[in-house]
Amino acid sequence: MLKLSKKIEYGIQALQYMANNSGSVISAKEISEQLNIPYEFLSKTLQILNKNGIIISQQGIKGGYILARDPKSTTVAEIIKALEENAIIVDCLSNDQENCDRINFCTIKNPMNKLQEKINFLLNNTTIAEFSEV
Amino acid sequence: MLKLSKKIEYGIQALQYMANNSGSVISAKEISEQLNIPYEFLSKTLQILNKNGIIISQQGIKGGYILARDPKSTTVAEIIKALEENAIIVDCLSNDQENCDRINFCTIKNPMNKLQEKINFLLNNTTIAEFSEV
DNA sequence: TTAATTCGGATAACAATAGTCCGATTTTTA
DNA sequence: TAAAAATCGGACTATTGTTATCCGAATTAA
Numbered sequence: 001m002l003k004l005s006k007k008i009e010y011g012i013q014a015l016q017y018m019a020n021n022s023g024s025v026i027s028a029k030e031i032s033e034q035l036n037i038p039y040e041f042l043s044k045t046l047q048i049l050n051k052n053g054i055i056i057s058q059q060g061i062k063g064g065y066i067l068a069r070d071p072k073s074t075t076v077a078e079i080i081k082a083l084e085e086n087a088i089i090v091d092c093l094s095n096d097q098e099n100c101d102r103i104n105f106c107t108i109k110n111p112m113n114k115l116q117e118k119i120n121f122l123l124n125n126t127t128i129a130e131f132s133e134v
Numbered sequence: 135m136l137k138l139s140k141k142i143e144y145g146i147q148a149l150q151y152m153a154n155n156s157g158s159v160i161s162a163k164e165i166s167e168q169l170n171i172p173y174e175f176l177s178k179t180l181q182i183l184n185k186n187g188i189i190i191s192q193q194g195i196k197g198g199y200i201l202a203r204d205p206k207s208t209t210v211a212e213i214i215k216a217l218e219e220n221a222i223i224v225d226c227l228s229n230d231q232e233n234c235d236r237i238n239f240c241t242i243k244n245p246m247n248k249l250q251e252k253i254n255f256l257l258n259n260t261t262i263a264e265f266s267e268v
Numbered sequence: 269t270t271a272a273t274t275c276g277g278a279t280a281a282c283a284a285t286a287g288t289c290c291g292a293t294t295t296t297t298a
Numbered sequence: 299t300a301a302a303a304a305t306c307g308g309a310c311t312a313t314t315g316t317t318a319t320c321c322g323a324a325t326t327a328a
Binding site (some may be wrong): 001035036084091102111118133 | 265
């Protein structure tokens with residue numbers, strides 16, 4: 001129902017936190033405590049963001065995470081893509097047609113695609129920087 | 135994860151079908167068969183759309199549904215609102231604060247609200263008419 | 269060597285969505 | 299007036315997806 005998952009919500013909030021503390025390596029524990037986000041769940045989220053090149057991890061004691069890039073160049077669209085496979089509003093827009101077992105009856109693909117593209121435009125043009133300018 | 139529910143997907147498709155057959159009363163059964171949508175599930179959906187004044191029902195044999203208004207004046211936003219209570223991208227944008235147990239830690243409300251408003255604009259400006267112009 | 273951290277896989281708990289069942293009511297028409 | 303075809307309404311079930319947890323391994327600074 002057009003809601004972002006907690007993984008994405010937590011992810012964005014964590015990135016915002018890192019953006020506001022740029023320069024220092026920040027542990028999952030610190031973010032978890034400061035933002036009241038379940039530690040284990042946040043850890044997973046950060047690991048995925050790390051694998052997708054949005055943040056950089058440093059292992060070991062004194063380890064943690066740091067933004068990989070300027071907050072202005074990390075978009076919400078990228079974050080969503082990293083944390084989920086499909087960010088499509090209806091199944092028939094999926095690349096693998098198997099996702100939509102009603103493909104032969106789908107009469108809404110084109111107009112839905114237009115709407116999807118407009119939403120994508122918004123997500124591509126919203127960056128982490130806008131979340132730290134509060 | 136930013137996906138529309140089946141209720142909404144089916145609802146839009148059904149409204150599109152009605153728009154393309156305007157003038158005649160159309161039964162849930164016909165729509166269900168033509169679009170390969172589970173009958174009982176579709177029925178519920180149409181009943182809700184009826185209650186919300188988006189379509190008009192006619193009971194009894196030869197009964198069915200018909201659009202309540204010109205397709206140009208029924209927006210996707212209205213349909214979503216009719217079929218779901220909350221169409222918000224994050225919990226903290228809810229009116230009743232109880233929905234967000236992290237409200238005191240929420241640092242993303244303002245920027246998320248801006249994004250929400252942009253999405254709302256899109257949904258308010260996409261009508262059923264655009265779905266029948268295929 | 270120890271402590272604090274990330275990493276990775278499995279799994280459990282929970283919630284929401286999707287779908288079904290069934291009986292009641294309405295209305296047309298034969 | 300009876301039968302048939304439709305909507306209406308509530309309860310229920312099944313399935314899936316999200317959210318969260320557990321635990322052990324690997325890494326690294328001090």
